[in-house]
Amino acid sequence: MEILKSLSIFVLAGLCEIGGGYLIWLWLKEEKPFWYGLIGAVILVAYGVIATWQSANFGRVYATYGGIFIAMALVWAWKVDGFKPDKYDVIGATVALVGVCIIIYAPRPA
Template sequence: MNVIKVISIFVLTGLCEIGGGYLIWIWLKNEKSVWFGVIGAILLISYGFVATLQPNNFDRTYAAYGGVFIIMSLIWAYIFDDFRPTKYDIIGSIIAFIGISIIFFAKRQ
């Protein structure tokens, strides 16, 4: 399994899911143009397709995505929403990363 490819797909999928959700969020919560919602919906649909590019099976892929989304959501909020993570956010993200690595990359017999 090519680790760079796997990580790239995780990041792309995370951007589709978090970006799409964020655009719909600001469309509805901040009364932005309907185009925010349309683009957000397109990104969320894309998320479903991009995830299938992962070489691993469905259960491990989606279990690992949970941890990826924890980390990427905090990074997204830091960049786009003026969120400042606490030490507990960072510790939780490190724990999630360790979990992702075990679930997705551990050798199976």
Template sequence: MSFIKVITVFVLAGFCEIGGCYLIWLWLKEDKPFWYGLFGSTILVLYGVVATFQSNNFARTYAAYGGIFIIMSFLWAYKFDNFKPDKFDIIGALIVFLGISIIYFAKRH
């Protein structure tokens, strides 16, 4: 699977998971209408489906996705919650990206 396709699937999965969780968060923590939670739950189910589009095995897919989730969480919070990452957040995210690359793309055998 090409690098672009792998990253695209990971990013789509990230939007589904983070977006779904964010809608549920808004519903429960910020008194948004029930349909926020319902729509968020539906999007979370889609996350579970989208991740299966990866060609690697479950362990490597979800381990690498965990790193994508960390990076996307920072970006989401920056965009929607006025979170300002500091240099340690950025350094950590870069280390995570290196780890993702090794886990998912290293040549084996």
């Protein structure tokens, strides 16, 4: 159950970082209104807060989050921007996810 809670926090943080960053991207690169950037900034602050809900230390949490971000960014690009990941994108994201699961969830002596 602890792993499911942890994964949920990572996914929520990822949605906030990618969604907030995307809104800022739209504001600056696609000439959307200023309020896109403002809302994006607020969502990015929420990402920073949500990441602190993890029980592991900062280094492991952020290392793990990096790998989860890779996979989530590819899914976001596929579903929102119409970018189709190729087999190397999928292989790379899978390798990253396996690696970060080892980092965060491997049993360690107390």
